[in-house]
Amino acid sequence: MEKDLVESLLSELRRGTLILCVLSQLGEAKYGYALIQNLEDKGIDIDANTLYPLLRRLEKQELLCSEWNTQEAKPRKYYKRTVYGDSVYQILTEQWSKLSEGMNSLIGGNSGER
Amino acid sequence: MNDNNLVNDMNETEMIERYIYEVIKRVPQKQRKEIKLELAELIEDMKEEGTTEEILMKLGNPAEFAKRYRDENNYVIGPDYYDDYVWIAKIGALAVAISAIVSAVVRGLTEAEGLKDFIKVFIGEGIGVSVSGAVGFLGMLTIIFVLMERLKIKVDIKPDKEWTPSQLPAVPEKKAMLSRGESIVAIIFYMVLMGMFLFVPEIFGAFETTDTGIKSISCVFNLEQWSSIVPFFVLILVIGMFDEIVKIIYGQYCKAVMYSSIVCNAISVVLFFILFKCMDIWNSSFADELLIQAGKKEYSKGDMLRYWNTDRFDEFLLGFIVLASCLEVASYVYHTYKYGRKDK
DSSP, X not given: OOHHHHHHHHHHHHHHHHHHHHXXXXXXXXXXXXXXXXXXXXXXXXXXXXXXXXXXXXXXXXXXEEEEEOXXXXXXXXXEEOHXXXXXXXXXXXXXXXXXXXXXXXXXXXXXXX | OHHHHHHHHHHHHHHHHHHHHHHHTXXXXXXXXXXXXXXXXXXXXXXXXXXXXXXXXXXOOHHHHHHHHSOSOOOSSOHHHHHHHHHHHHHHHHHHHHHHHHHHHHHXXXXXXXXXXXXXXXXXXXXXXXXXXXXXXXHHHHHHHHHHHHHHHXXXXXXXXXXXXXXXXXXXXXXXXXXXXXXXXXXXXXXXXXXXHHHOGGGSEEEEEOSSSEEEEEESBOGGGHXXXXXXXXXXXXXXXXXXXXXXXXXXXXHHXXXXXXXXXXXXXHXXXXXXXXXXXXXXXXXXXXXXXXXXXXXXXXXXXXXXTSHHXXXXXXXXXXXXXXXXXXXXXXXXXXXXXXXX
């Protein structure tokens, strides 16, 4: 099997789900690195060079808002879901449930083709 | 030991600075400050994961990082136009080659003395015109396509209109198609003409044959002010080429082609007006020089040369150009409404 091909298929598969991953964790404000660790703890690996640009994009799309916290020793940028982000997140999770149910019936259990 | 640490610290700080700089120099200006702070924060936070070098390795190539920060479609010529662009570039190569050969032959015939000299002039002129022609054509083509790319985004994407199958344009009947061949011939013709205007303007004039070859007697244009005249001709030809490229891309009568034809013809007519009315484009002594050459002292009665460089002559030419432009535009308007796509 071509290793590069599998790599690119995997990253394509992951890409769509990352937005949902990120939105799910930003009900309360977090800074970038904390978010990475947070996701890692739950078994989701995301590279910083993917996450940081993604956060900016989601902010531009008004799903997230950000604020620099300068009160601590290190200034950090905190991201949080907006109200609009909340409603989009709601829709996405519903769709995700449907999708994963469907996927499970396709490839999970005994009905999947092996 | 202390010194060593200090040096290492310096190196690490500098390494981080360099890394951040490599990323932000590749992102849009107004985002740089913010991204710089973000990256500094990130790298600082990652410090527990390992040495600076390891962290930067993990973050990967800064160019790749920066690419992810940029919006995705930052191309000059998008996939919609890429094939046409390459295709027309190839036609351009042919046109440049023809143009170079014509210029080289003219130069060789008029300037060279003897066969050896002819070859020298021929090759020199050929290479010169090929290089500047290729660079010029490619630059111009790219500008035209970038314009198209931007215009197309405005013309084609109408988010307020929902697409339905009823909008599907009819498969064009034969009469509605624009001939690619005609446009290609036109582009090559314009290129060759442009090559002549730029490199051998004396070709537009009278020649005589001598023992050593052909000699230019007199040019119809005012070569003394040629450098301020030639940009107008070049611009007119570029506009003409733009129009042809639009036709090739759309391939059939439609409003885009019609508008392009109207705008291009209008601009050309204005440029011709400036050329004829505000500039001394003609060589005022052309007719006299011909007369001398012919060994005559006066024009015979019906001689057209009597009208050389007179207002009447300019007006006649302008009238002709305006008429031709109007006819062309009228033809496009007529055909567009008769056969054209009515979806836009």
